[in-house]
Amino acid sequence: MKQFKTIFISILLTLSVIACKNKEGKSNTEKSGIDEVSKVEHSIPEEQEIVFQKTLTLQNISFDIKTRGEGSISQLTIQPKGLEIDNRKxxxxxxxxxxDAEIEDLNSDGFPEILIYTVSAGSGSYGxxxxxxxxxxxSISQIYFPELFENKEASMGYMGHDEFAIVETSLVRRFPIYKDGDTNNKPTGGTRQIQYKLKDGEASRLFVINKISEY
Structure with missing residues (x-):
């Protein structure tokens, strides 16, 4: 009987030691896991460098415009300030x-519009x-800008290389005209200028072609 008690106590002591080791191992594993998470967080790269930045202000409303990233895709952010209700980025x-980017009251309603000009990557530089x-x-709402190819007269001979500018209360677009056989770097058809006006549409404001001229 005495021998049985001794064996029983030995078993209990052995189980206690195993349990303590398991608990210690679990603690070390959890600590290691925290360290790994910390390493992952610190290895996250910093934000990409700002490649374009411009702040535009008109009629006590301003817009901070930034882009990050280079190549075919960039990240654009617009931060409005001075709006009564919604200034979300x-x-x-x-x-x-x-x-480039410009600001103007294009529809003469006492509040501004901002226009941000982009060009695609590649030799065409489509605007x-x-x-x-x-x-x-x-608040602000996006303006619909129509695809040039929706208008046959406007798009004939178009191969990119756009320039945009606000002239008074109109948006003006210019680009070289390409004839059959012209190379990308040598257009021979002159220049086309398209004048857009801002109009109220059913769902949103939109640009409508007002005048097309060539020279």
Missing amino acids: IAMEVDGQVV NVIGYSVNNGK
């Missing part, structure tokens, strides 16, 4: 790079416009 991916219009000083 807008973020989106852009096909290509932002080359596009990202526009936002202020709604009675409270």
Whole structure:
């Protein structure tokens, strides 16, 4: 009987030692896991370098415009300030790079519009416009900018290389005209200029071609 008690106590002591070791091992594993997470967090790269930045202000409303990233895709952010209700930051991916931005009250309603000009990557440098219009000083909505190929007269001989500018209350677009057989770096058809006006549409404001001229 005495021998049985001795064996029983020995078994209990052995189990206690095993349990303590398991607990210690688990603690070390958890600590190691925390260290690994910490390493992962510290290995996250810093934000990409800002490649374009411009702050535009008109009628007590301002927009801080930034892009990050180089190549075919860049990250665009627009931070409005001075709106009565919604000053949330807008973020989106852009096909290509932002080359300039302007601000003007294009529809003469007492509140500004911002236009951001982009060009695609590659030899064509196809242009596009990202526009936002202020709604009675409270919020902003995106402006619809039509594809050039929706208008046959405007797009004939078009191969990119756009330039954009606000002239008074119009958006003006210029690009070289290519004839059959022209190489990308040597257009021979002159220059086309398209004038857009901002109009109220059913769902949103939009740009409408007002005049096409060539020289």
